[in-house]
Amino acid sequence: MAFLEIENLQKTFGDLRVVRDFNLNVEQGEFISFLGPSGCGKTTTLRMVAGFETPTAGSIRIGGKDVVNVKPNQRNIGMVFQSYALFPNLTVAQNVTFGLKVAGRDKATIDTRLKEMLTMIGLPDLGERYPFQLSGGQQQRVALARALAPAPQVLLLDEPLSALDAQIRVSLRSEIRAIQQKLGITTVYVTHDQEEALSMSDRIVVMHRGIADQIGTPVEIYNHPATRFVANFVGTLNQIEATVADPERGVVEVAGQSLALERKLSHPKGASVALAFRPQALHMGKGEGEIPVRGRISEVQFLGAVIRLKVDVGEASISLDAFNRAGAELPVTGSELTLSIAPSDILVLGD
Numbered sequence: 001m002a003f004l005e006i007e008n009l010q011k012t013f014g015d016l017r018v019v020r021d022f023n024l025n026v027e028q029g030e031f032i033s034f035l036g037p038s039g040c041g042k043t044t045t046l047r048m049v050a051g052f053e054t055p056t057a058g059s060i061r062i063g064g065k066d067v068v069n070v071k072p073n074q075r076n077i078g079m080v081f082q083s084y085a086l087f088p089n090l091t092v093a094q095n096v097t098f099g100l101k102v103a104g105r106d107k108a109t110i111d112t113r114l115k116e117m118l119t120m121i122g123l124p125d126l127g128e129r130y131p132f133q134l135s136g137g138q139q140q141r142v143a144l145a146r147a148l149a150p151a152p153q154v155l156l157l158d159e160p161l162s163a164l165d166a167q168i169r170v171s172l173r174s175e176i177r178a179i180q181q182k183l184g185i186t187t188v189y190v191t192h193d194q195e196e197a198l199s200m201s202d203r204i205v206v207m208h209r210g211i212a213d214q215i216g217t218p219v220e221i222y223n224h225p226a227t228r229f230v231a232n233f234v235g236t237l238n239q240i241e242a243t244v245a246d247p248e249r250g251v252v253e254v255a256g257q258s259l260a261l262e263r264k265l266s267h268p269k270g271a272s273v274a275l276a277f278r279p280q281a282l283h284m285g286k287g288e289g290e291i292p293v294r295g296r297i298s299e300v301q302f303l304g305a306v307i308r309l310k311v312d313v314g315e316a317s318i319s320l321d322a323f324n325r326a327g328a329e330l331p332v333t334g335s336e337l338t339l340s341i342a343p344s345d346i347l348v349l350g351d
């Protein structure tokens, strides 16, 4: 039995079906991200788990117990918001111990827990400060400590890093993940940032228009996107339209040319598909057993670690990443080149 079970969850606001039929089982200690574009229903789903919204239909069980009719403060959940939501008139120490005081814990327990929490977030000496005397990153650490102090069963985070600048975001990613793993707490994390989801999660739920389009590990989601939506939303992807000519032998037609993908295809003969591949799957020059592609460079973007080239191939334009090596010359716009790609690096996506 999974620790958090969400079954046939739905939420409608007036005529708007925000969450359509959402199903998910989260194991104890797992870190799950809800990833998707603005408005796909991530926050609404999280708020239903927290108890701030009532589902239109469906069930939510935590530790085997149906919580749909349980008040938020009775669910044993800790929540962190994008806006920190610290009490401005309380010190860091008072913020962190707030939940413990409400729960009527004794002073010795509260003091011990406060010390543990402040050490855990790396701010052991800032207990007497007020929120306005802290940086955004420090405030969010305090919000995390406040959520975790009462030792909840589930931690919910709603875009907790979105308001912070890039450098702090990256370091807090690792800190949150390390704390989550140390405590072994079951966690659901809402984000629209694919790098956050890929780098932090055990599994990712890619949401699209109120349903889970795909649920999988970061590697599965990135390497084997199940739908065109997932493929487009997670990472950069080249796509070329093609028609299946022989599914048994894996032959497709692209712009009048036959291409052998050397594997059986699940799509029927005549089906319209997209051949999809990551910019890093292509490389310059010819490769043994690989498909050669002739093209002309239309754009050169120097990104530091990599050089991203846009290359016109017939009617299509594709992106290609080349590593920036010391001493290597930048490719020149307008020049012709041969690229190659392994057939196994080409995904075939249906509608």
Ligand code: ATP
Pocket (backbone or CB within 6 Å): 013, 016, 018, 036, 037, 038, 039, 040, 041, 042, 043, 044, 045, 192
């Ligand atoms: P974002 O990243 O922008 O927060 P999201 O995926 O978290 O996006 P939700 O906040 O769940 O999306 O919102 C999904 C849709 O539901 C949006 O169109 C939003 O306007 C609508 N919505 C959310 N809450 C309410 C409400 N209380 N009343 C009416 N509509 C709402």
